[in-house]
Amino acid sequence: MDFAYPTELVERVSSFMDTHVLPAEPVYDRQIAGAANPHALPPIMVELKEKARAEGLWNLFLAHGDWGAGLTNLEYAPLAEQMGRSIIGNEVFNCSAPDTGNMELLALFGTPEQQDRWLRPLLDSRIRSCFAMTEPDVASSDARNIRTRITRDGDDYVVNGRKWYTSGILDPDCELIILMGVSDPDAPTYRQQSMVLIPRDTPGVTVLRDLPMFGYTDRLGHGDVLFEDVRVPAVNLLGGEGQGFALAQGRLGPGRMHYAMRAVGFAERALRLMCERALSRVAFGGPLADRGVVREWIARSRIEIEQVRLLVLKSAWLMDTIGNAAARMEVAAIKVAALEVAHRVVDRAVQAHGAAGVSDDTVLARLFSITRALRIADGPDEVHLRTVARHELAKYEEK
Numbered sequence: 001m002d003f004a005y006p007t008e009l010v011e012r013v014s015s016f017m018d019t020h021v022l023p024a025e026p027v028y029d030r031q032i033a034g035a036a037n038p039h040a041l042p043p044i045m046v047e048l049k050e051k052a053r054a055e056g057l058w059n060l061f062l063a064h065g066d067w068g069a070g071l072t073n074l075e076y077a078p079l080a081e082q083m084g085r086s087i088i089g090n091e092v093f094n095c096s097a098p099d100t101g102n103m104e105l106l107a108l109f110g111t112p113e114q115q116d117r118w119l120r121p122l123l124d125s126r127i128r129s130c131f132a133m134t135e136p137d138v139a140s141s142d143a144r145n146i147r148t149r150i151t152r153d154g155d156d157y158v159v160n161g162r163k164w165y166t167s168g169i170l171d172p173d174c175e176l177i178i179l180m181g182v183s184d185p186d187a188p189t190y191r192q193q194s195m196v197l198i199p200r201d202t203p204g205v206t207v208l209r210d211l212p213m214f215g216y217t218d219r220l221g222h223g224d225v226l227f228e229d230v231r232v233p234a235v236n237l238l239g240g241e242g243q244g245f246a247l248a249q250g251r252l253g254p255g256r257m258h259y260a261m262r263a264v265g266f267a268e269r270a271l272r273l274m275c276e277r278a279l280s281r282v283a284f285g286g287p288l289a290d291r292g293v294v295r296e297w298i299a300r301s302r303i304e305i306e307q308v309r310l311l312v313l314k315s316a317w318l319m320d321t322i323g324n325a326a327a328r329m330e331v332a333a334i335k336v337a338a339l340e341v342a343h344r345v346v347d348r349a350v351q352a353h354g355a356a357g358v359s360d361d362t363v364l365a366r367l368f369s370i371t372r373a374l375r376i377a378d379g380p381d382e383v384h385l386r387t388v389a390r391h392e393l394a395k396y397e398e399k
Contacts (some may be wrong), residue, residue, distance in 0.1 A: 003313045005024045005223040007073050013057060013082045013093070020048055021086050025363070028088055032219060038169040039210075039221050048092045049125055057125055059103075061095045062259060066387035067107045067123060073254065073316040081309070084265020087366055088260075098131040098168050100258060101251045102178050105195070109239040109247060113195060118176050129176040129185070130168035130200075132225060133248065137162065141383050143193065143245060148181035148227065151192050157183075157196050157237065159204075159230040163223075165377075170210050170221020175200050179227070179246045193244030197236040204230035214369035250324070256331050256378055257319065260312045262375070264305060266367050267345040271301045273364065281352075288352060297348040308334070308341045329391040330383035340381070343371035 025237035031042035036228050052058060060079050062068025071079075083089035090096040099122055106119040121127045138145035148161025161181055168174050176197060183194035198205065204227060211222040241245050276299060278289040288294045315334045317329035346367045357364045375381050 001313060003074065003310075003317060005078050006071075009060075010078045010082065011074075012055070013060075013079050016052065016055065016057060016092075017082055017085055017089060018166050019090055020051060021089050024048060025086060025088060026090075035115065037172060038217060039219055040172050041192065042219075045088065047089065048088075049094065052093050053125075057093050058338050061100050061254075062107060062123075067103070068120065073257055073319045074313065074347075077257065077313055077316045080258050080261035081268070083235050084262030087363065090262065091266070094125050095258075095260070099129050101255045102129045102131060102176070103252050104254060105178065105238060106248060108250065109243075111235070113235065116239070118197065122176075124259045126173075126354045127175040128168055128171045128173040128220070129178065130165065130166050130171075130174055130223070131218075131251075132166045132169075132179040132227075133296050134165050134264040135162060141380050143248060143261060144189055146180065146193060148179070148226040150181040150183040150196055152183070152234070152325055153231075156231050157234055159196065159198065159227045159232070161227050163225045163227070165211060166225045167218070168220040169200070169223035169225060171219070171254060174220075177205070180248055183241050183244070187242055190245045190319055191242035194241050195238040195244045195247055195249075196232055196233050197238055198227075198230060202230050203231060204228045211328060213373045216366060218367050222347045227296055247343075254319070254324070256335040257312065257316055259378060260334040260373055262310075263338040263342035263371065264309050264312065266371055267308075267342040270342075270346040270349040270364065270367060271298070271305065272391040273362065274298060274301070274345075277349070277352050294352060297352065301345045301348060304341045305345065308337050311337055332387040335378065336375075336381045336384045336388075339371055339375045341354070343368070343375065346371050 027044045031044055032038055035042065061069045061076055063071055069263050080090070083093060083095060083231065103119060103122050106115055110119060122129060134140040135146060135148065138147055140146065146206060148159065148163065150157045159181060163179070169177065177200055178195055179198055180193055180195050182192050184192050206226045206228065208226055210217065210223040213222065243264060243329060272301055279287055281288045295387055312334045315327060315330040318330050324331065350364050352370055353362060353364060356362055359365065
């Protein structure tokens, strides 16, 4: 295995994070808090995006065709880690979900007309998008449960159903919804679903409410959305009828690697804060760093981060060399392992900070909520553990 990656590009992203992004976090928070619309893009983010694009640090995640930077998964992985050191980092470089997955779909499966209308403005960050898959009334961890209907009616498709945690739909710049629903309930199980492209302002699309996560309101918003007789032209079908499940799997594979490497960045940020706190805080006659239990937290955190980083790099290397489908077990494993480690390290850092750790005076409370929520996003841990276990058991089953 060769885990070599472009060190010069990693250093550029790291330097940009240290110089521009991390110092801008409090400005970002103040502008969000003072805005009439908490989902609107803050001016500081506009400035950061302009700087990143001017330095060529733009669309680094996208490897397909001539659309993106052309990096491999292995080359992008350490960049995603650097971006993960800040909760606003990936958006600065136009590498934030759900746009990343949506751009992957459009680059791989979109028609030239769909790419001109949606992909190009997404790549330029002139618009945002959202992805509507999860539903409140069924266990959406099993995509076969999806009930939203996509019905052909002449030259149109008509969509009826309800989705929630439709991330990004509250952003005023959101102009595209990619929706997955059932187009043929009588087809074989994995050929029942399709995806359609829905302009955000299409009649019949109603955001019922914005859903917080652990009390935090995300800038992009997590919409509870009702689709009532939403009509779009048949040319808005993404891929072919019955390909929705396959498209979803293709979208989520690279996304899970992105999440995993960002999680390593979250963990590194938390470990740094924990070490700084341990060295500066005095209790019972000495710094916290002198306490055996705190030293164990620090040591275990470093060991776990190094282990999971290597697992993620291996998975990225396998995705590049044998393909996403063949690396399915490893991709499932990193989604579980990376977020578990990140959440555990953040939890230790919270404990080391005491009351400050659960307040908004540090980034730790936000990291705690993000790392916990991401153990559900893009498939809960239990679904991925099922994949890993099935792969392992298959080695020993009688033929």
